[in-house]
Amino acid sequence: MTERDLFPGYDVLSKRLSPSWNDQTRAVVNARLAVPREPRFLKPELFQILEAAAARLVPQPSGRAPVPIAAYVDEKLFENKRDGYRLVQLPDQGECYLRGLAGLDEAARHQFSKSFVQLDGSEQDQILSACQRGALRDGAWGDMPCGLFFSHRLLTDVTTVYYAHPSAWSEMGFGGPASPRGYVRMGANRRDPWEAAEAEPGREEIARVENAHVR
């Protein structure tokens, strides 16, 4: 990936023992980092489809260990952690995934005569785009609108678990957990010493030095 690293050397986790993290936050993030990588709700075939779809929806930099997006979504389904509402057109979240992931695979086999996980990235993107547009139907989809599955379930869940991960916070320069220390410098272009330093083009090393002092 050619994405520029805007916050070189910044790692939210370097503040883990600082006054920006309380015990509860450490416990929550530790548990998150220790998520079981094996699926407990989805069957392995469907889990692989979810992994493949997640890799297209939120591509990850190659330079570090990937965030196990599918494992987090599976955990949510396994623990039946709900959102607080269900659109009348959609079944319960677990059933959504059973149908939707099978539906993506059927579309792949129909269009490319291969399973979804065997497609290359651009082919997978074509299937996902069709899903987002609401263009997939029949078979596993049943009466579930694929567009709602895409926007309300798949994309929402995938981005939620990804941006709940410290690696995501680090790459976007988010300050992360902040209790009890909080922040002092509130105005534009003001940075507390425990916040990410953004690299100006060509001055990455300056930011890297500042970010090495974030703690």
Place this chain on the structure above:
Amino acid sequence: MSADALSEPRATGGRAPDVFKPGGWIKMREYPETEAVDFVVIGTGAGGGPLIARLAEQGFSVVGFDAGPYFRPLEDFASDEVAQDKLYWTDQRIVDGANPLRMGGNNSGKAVGGSTVHFAMVSLRFRPDWFKSRTKLGYGVDWPLDWQEMWRYYEMAEQALAISGPVKYPWGPKRPRYPYRAHELNAAAEILARGAEAQGYAWSPTPLATVSAPRGDSPPCVYRGFCRFGCSTNAKQSQLVTFIPRGIKAGAEIRDLAMVGKIEMGPDGRARGVHYHRAGEWRFQRAKNVIVAGYAIETPRLLLASATDRFPEGLANSSGLVGKNLMTQSNQAVFGTVPEQVRWYKGPPSLAITEHWNYDDRKDFFGGYAWMSQGPLPIEWASIVTGSLGLWGQPLRNAMQQYNHAVGIKMVGEMLPEERNCVTLADEVDQYGLRIPRITYSWGENDKALIQHALREMQTSMELAGVRDVFRQENDTNHLAGTARMGFDPKTSVVNADCRSWDIPNLWICDGSVFPTVGGVNPSLTITALSLRTADRIKAMAGRGEL
């Protein structure tokens, strides 16, 4: 550390959690179930909390029920968007209609303190004319309340919550200086001010229920920015750290993890107590009066679920209006980026406001709206970017990389009451065996016109402030109201001006569900003021032997 607040009730054995001390306890009086207490209050949020405290302080015996846990913020709250969803009501609900409501963090709480535990602390008064919007402005229905009387209760509420706000508020009739000084602005708020000034509109630091200086056991706000996920320092003046401890000190009992499933009626047509689920079993508490304060979904749900042969359509429902006229508030936004580093995650999320269009009537639709500066944390920002722009893949990553340069303003807009927007009972049941609510919502033509006006205005404001790559978030809604409206007449309302049911004299409803109209500001301060007024009215009626 003590047992997990979610696994078993904490307020038992003559004590309740001390919210200001990890592992701490305060003494709490307990009432036997077999003796009728003066008041059972169902719900401990902005509606229930002040009533619990004030009624107990007036010498009544009071038991407050909450379906949610009793947290100690200092030991229970993480700085985390996901883990803190334990504060929300996430039991199953079905949503439908042309514009189905997203339920959860925006509009519900399940904890002692209700949704004030995670609200954004915005504490605003209604425009006085809204209490008579039919007569004065030509839409909605009038409230059976006088704005000048409410002005006094607003002041009491602001004092009780030590609201931090400006010396002079730019809109509406004169009001006293806010008890605590305004918070300093963050960069996102400064950009709101820049835009408003370019349009010639007034703006103000937002009056907020988080202290800007020490208050009792509450330290000043440290600007950590996780306000909507629970305040882990107790700077926020939620019901959990204000009225609830006050109530317990005055002799009220709180029962946490106690879900009321049914109000039982006696043969005399009066409520005689409540059936509630706690610690794995159904129990019954006798009561002389029952006050329902469960907010706009759970309040009508309980009234409908408590139907009897004598009240086959549910309690307090001779008007047929229980569950109807549900209102939400439009919560559209305009976002973009600026060259400066904004870092909008710092500080309370809505530090600046303009209420210009709540007070300027030169528009071709009814109702008003405010807009406020924003500070979404990463997950919410991702949901805005994906939901509004449909982005995924590398374009999503590129947008997210701009997080520290992103800025935006979001409206709180008035939606009009319509009977078709409603709460009914679905056939599906929840973990207690209770029928779950079905929530039906469709925007009306006036709602759509207001939203479009606001989006144009907000976009202009952002562009004048120098914001680039502007985009609109078109689909969001937030606070709720309606479903048990107050009024002048038993045929067209559920409760009277005292929040007392027309049909059942010892059944009261006091929360956002009694709002006849929702107004264009966040409702919590109005709910608090109404609750304080109701406590005074009950005291006056009790003194005259009218309970």
